[in-house]
Amino acid sequence: MIVNQTYEIDSCDDVELELKRESKLEFRLCFDDEKVIQTLFFIIPGCGGDADSNYREHLASFVAENFNVAVVSVNYHCIGNRPQTGAKAYFDEIDTLIINEHLKVFKLNHKIPSKTMDIETMHKEFMAFDELIQAQKDAGKIAQNYILKFPISFIPTKNEYQNFGIMQAQDLINALLYIKANPPFSLRRGGDLRVIMLGSSHGGYLAHLTAKIAPYLVDAVIDNSSYAKFSWHYIGFGKEIDFISIKYREVNPIIGKNTYIYPFSKTLWTSNQHSKNFFSPTRRQIRNILEPHHLKIQSKYPKPYYVSYHSLYDTIIAPPQEKAELYKILKDLNFNARLRMICSADEIDGKFIKNLSHGMGMSLKTLILKELPLMLENLKQNPKQQWDNTSISYPCEDTIYHFSQKEAKIVLECEELKK
Structure with missing residues (x-):
């Protein structure tokens, strides 16, 4: 048996x-x-x-x-x-910094969530960004081919x-x-x-x-x-190395009409040579x-x-x-x-x-x-x-x-x- x-x-x-x-x-x-x-x-x-x-x-x-x-x-x-194994999403300090810089450039007003999100909530937030960019495109304030690219972090279980x-x-x-x-x-x-x-x-x-x-x-x-x-892709801090092209993304981006989200796992490692976590x-x-x-x-x-x-x-x-x-x-x-x-x-x-x-x-x-x-x-x-x-x-x-x-x-x- x-x-x-x-x-x-x-x-x-x-x-x-x-x-x-x-x-x-x-x-x-x-x-x-x-x-x-x-x-x-x-x-x-x-x-x-x-x-x-x-x-x-x-x-x-x-x-x-x-x-x-x-x-x-x-x-x-x-x-x-x-x-699929229980992770939740959140915006860490680097994610928030990158998104805020994008929002400042285009003078967009949006409050970034500070709490962890389940996958359904993450997708709602994703759609809010997408609609925000579309509204600016419709008003002629942003080029029609612009795509907002930003990272998001997965916090593992336990x-x-x-x-x-x-x-x-x-x-x-x-x-x-x-x-x-x-x-x-x-x-x-x-x-x-x-x-x-x-x-x-x-x-x-x-x-x-x-x-x-x-x-x-x-x-x-x-x-x-x-x-x-x-693999730099799975180490968790690839966005520190290249947050523009997101070369070291962990998984394929979540793609919308006007936005790409690049997920990364939460990590304590860093590229900062002066940190004990280097x-x-x-x-x-x-x-x-x-x-x-x-x-x-x-x-x-x-x-x-x-x-x-x-x-x-x-x-x-x-x-x-x-x-x-x-x-x-x-x-x-x-x-x-x-x-x-x-x-x-x-x-x-x-x-x-x-x-x-x-x-x-x-x-x-x-x-x-x-x-x-x-x-x-x-x-x-x-x-x-x-x-x-x-x-x-x-x-x-x-x-x-x-x-x-x-x-x-x-x-x-x-x-x-x-x-």
């Missing part, structure tokens, strides 16, 4: 910004209680439709029914940063914020360690649970980052369209998967299997040349790593691969059916390497990031390098 269990546990604080976390970590475990479980299979949602809870539950049940695995679905830190990567990967590891310490299912005799992580886009990125932080825990990564380096080169390095000297450090630990699918035309969100370079380095370091670059429309079959844009419209169920049996066979043929060292350290520009396993938790310590 398929069993679904939900857990809430304490996870990690924000060590980099020295902030105490307010929220609990929630995750779900799905398994067949008549099977002997050999593997934990993480399905890691990204920022799109695969974050929908009903879809995730259906997919988890399908996998648990068809394979000897327990399926883990983690509501990692800031997963609720889209309207009053969280976009830390990007580190806390999210720690959440995945802490869920993994909790299950290993408290397994509610029958285990294979004499064998440790193997761990496979699968994700698309940001979910695939987190699978890679988790393997970077805890390579001795992760046995395999199955990925679709993840970025090899952190997203410095160090903080970028630790989040990059494509960081050659970090990959060399990781290669001295048990090596996960990697398989990835990527579109050659995914040039904005996840540059394919970076992904190709990452997988070349992995191979050079003797990782078992396979990258399938989708290069032409001839490879679109309408079922597995539906287009050549970011994510390729890929069916996760088909990806699982295609790659999970191969990964399970690889793990069966290659017993888990005994490994006692449960810590790893990555030197960055001015800080060493120490990750260590202590009492069924992954702990981060940041050590400043002496100048």
